[in-house]
Amino acid sequence: MKPGKVPPEILEKSIFPFLGTKRPEVLVHSKIGEDCSVIDFGEYVCVLSTDPITGADKEIGRLAVHISCNDLAANGAEPIGIMVTILFPDGTEEDKIKGVMEQIHNTALEINAEVLGGHTEITSSVSRIVVSATAIGRALKREYVTSSGARAGDDVILTKKAGLEGTAIIASDFEEFLKGKMSPEEIERAKGFINYISVIPEGRIGAKNGATAMHDVTEGGVLGAAYEIALASKVGITLREDRIPVHPETLKICQIFNLNPLGLISSGSMLITAPDGNRIISALKEAGIEGTIIGKVTEEGFRIVDKEGKERPFTPPERDELYKIL
Structure with a gap:
């Protein structure tokens, strides 16, 4: 297959049949078009999303924060924090690692989110930096929005x-x-x-x-x-x-x-x-x-x-x- 998102027909056949136990606490389950999971926490809901950045170089840390937290925003949720996995190719210098983390830190400050943890690794499995961020947010249960509520006439x-x-x-x-x-x-x-x-x-x-x-x-x-x-x-x-x-x-x-x-x-x-x-x-x-x-x-x-x-x-x-x- 070509680079990019896996096509919907492949998702239906090879991804979505394999999602483990469907939990009653989960209000929005994994499906095409929904980038976030929503979990019932009483008055509030916990909203989670994860995304990799693979198509950028110079602004990769900044984009990683925004792209994952934007998914939360599409559900009407406030970002609380992010967890970040960063894979650096062989030969990466410490200054490059620090530069990516400074971008992540400064962007998190801009949107009032905390970097909650993650993983950093030097690996020959990648030829360029890959950053994957998981964002955690919250919204009032009565206010959250999904991608699946559009109605004819809207x-x-x-x-x-x-x-x-x-x-x-x-x-x-x-x-x-x-x-x-x-x-x-x-x-x-x-x-x-x-x-x-x-x-x-x-x-x-x-x-x-x-x-x-x-x-x-x-x-x-x-x-x-x-x-x-x-x-x-x-x-x-x-x-x-x-x-x-x-x-x-x-x-x-x-x-x-x-x-x-x-x-x-x-x-x-x-x-x-x-x-x-x-x-x-x-x-x-x-x-x-x-x-x-x-x-x-x-x-x-x-x-x-x-x-x-x-x-x-x-x-x-x-x-x-x-x-x-x-």
């Missing part, structure tokens, strides 16, 4: 813009290649998108303003997140391509590398469904966060209306656009 909202994380990774890791193809100012702006990777504020806003489902936009970009939220909710979804906001720097990088910005990893954006999308957009605006209604939840089918007004079906990308150039 508005589909995207926060910020598509392709944020992928743009920042490419601009940082391929900076030398981009010189001469983009201005220094464009490259710096693209690298700066790393500062907008957290979706914790919009997760809280969505949970308090009528969100029926939320999903942070990670591998597979907007198309992948839309597909997963619809699949988890057993509904359809129609997106309007002309309404999906994309930064000019993202468009330029995607043109240079022949990538689809709607299939590019986009941590920093949240996909939210709600019966009254304008209510959530107003709440986001009050917090200084951009929000755009980009489509509707339907009874069935996965469709996108292109910029010429032509409707076509869509499927999730076989792999994230980022893997085409790694």
Whole structure:
């Protein structure tokens, strides 16, 4: 198989039949489209998620914290802490180890989370650094949201813009290649998108303003997140391509590398469904966060209306656009 997420049909056959005992304390079990498990703790729920970072180099520690805690935010949960496993390739110098941990520490400080523990190892099993983080958070039982609550007729909202994380990774890791193809100012702006990777504020806003489902936009970009939220909710979804906001720097990088910005990893954006999308957009605006209604939840089918007004079906990308150039 190609690099990237394991396809849904393989998950159904080779992963999900093997999940051990189904415990009554678990309110949200493992399934396609749900990135978190939710466990009953009385008045509160404990929300857990785990994610590896394999497609970045320079900002890997920072991304590891945000990506795992963003999953918690998609459930309306507050991050409490993270546990981190870091695998370094043979020959890694101590300064590199310290640098990754400083990124993790500083990012955890930003979101008021504690590094609870983990494991660090030098191993010949990897050729580049791999960081896997498990995030632990909490939410009031009456307020948590899942990815599987979308209903036909709901508005589909995207926060910020598509392709944020992928743009920042490419601009940082391929900076030398981009010189001469983009201005220094464009490259710096693209690298700066790393500062907008957290979706914790919009997760809280969505949970308090009528969100029926939320999903942070990670591998597979907007198309992948839309597909997963619809699949988890057993509904359809129609997106309007002309309404999906994309930064000019993202468009330029995607043109240079022949990538689809709607299939590019986009941590920093949240996909939210709600019966009254304008209510959530107003709440986001009050917090200084951009929000755009980009489509509707339907009874069935996965469709996108292109910029010429032509409707076509869509499927999730076989792999994230980022893997085409790694």
